[in-house]
Amino acid sequence: MIFLESGEDHLNGVLPPTWPNERARRAFGQAVAQGMWELSGLEWGRRERRALAGVVEDFAANLPGTLEADRYFLYVDDPRLVPLPFWAVVVPSEGEAEETLRTVAQAYLPSPVRETKVEEVSGRIGAGVRGLRYRDSGEGTLMVTLTYAWRSEEFGRDVMLRTVCHDPARLA
Numbered sequence: 201m202i203f204l205e206s207g208e209d210h211l212n213g214v215l216p217p218t219w220p221n222e223r224a225r226r227a228f229g230q231a232v233a234q235g236m237w238e239l240s241g242l243e244w245g246r247r248e249r250r251a252l253a254g255v256v257e258d259f260a261a262n263l264p265g266t267l268e269a270d271r272y273f274l275y276v277d278d279p280r281l282v283p284l285p286f287w288a289v290v291v292p293s294e295g296e297a298e299e300t301l302r303t304v305a306q307a308y309l310p311s312p313v314r315e316t317k318v319e320e321v322s323g324r325i326g327a328g329v330r331g332l333r334y335r336d337s338g339e340g341t342l343m344v345t346l347t348y349a350w351r352s353e354e355f356g357r358d359v360m361l362r363t364v365c366h367d368p369a370r371l372a
Contacts, residue, residue: 215260215272229257236279244279252279259285275363277370284370286363293358297351304349304360305331313342325350325359337366346371 219225233253237244256274263272269287276283294300302308307318307329314334321330328350337343348361365371 215263215274218264219260225257225260226253228260229253229255232256232274232276233279236276240279242279248279252276255282259283263287273361281370284363284365286361288362289360290357291360293351293353293356297353300358301329301349301351302331304358305329305347306333306345307331309333311335321348326352328359332368332371334368341366342368344368344371 230253233249237249259274263285267287270290271288273286274283275286305318307316311333313336317332319330321328328348331347333345335343343366345364350359
């Protein structure tokens with residue numbers, strides 16, 4: 201099990217693509233729930249910790265079979281909410297960097313509900329693009345796709361990190 205701490209003191213659980221057994225997956229879920237309980241400062245009972253552990257374990261069991269990616273992450277920004285699944289894809293770089301990254305960030309796809317918002321970002325990985333694309337879920341709710349795209353000239357790779365959420369404020 202690996203934990204990464206972000207600058208905002210949130211835990212991000214890195215999900216392995218496979219598990220040696222169900223017990224390891226259950227232990228991962230329990231460890232994430234315990235860590236969130238300790239860091240959150242919220243008053244939690246065993247029931248809340250068990251519920252979060254079950255949700256994390258379900259993601260760990262099912263996410264790798266649902267989406268094809270190189271890595272899977274669970275972003276646990278608020279332990280009272282369902283974690284946000286993120287997936288990452290790394291491919292050899294192709295084409296002109298800005299055009300490729302904007303395409304990966306969905307800058308050119310139609311966004312019938314709201315205009316797609318694309319902005320440049322920088323950080324430890326380097327310069328990249330962040331895209332927010334809005335659409336109707338088909339159930340009368342707003343759905344948001346958040347995509348980060350970077351190019352590593354040093355390694356000749358493009359990196360994409362993406363999630364989908366029904367709560368735009370959570371991704372703002």
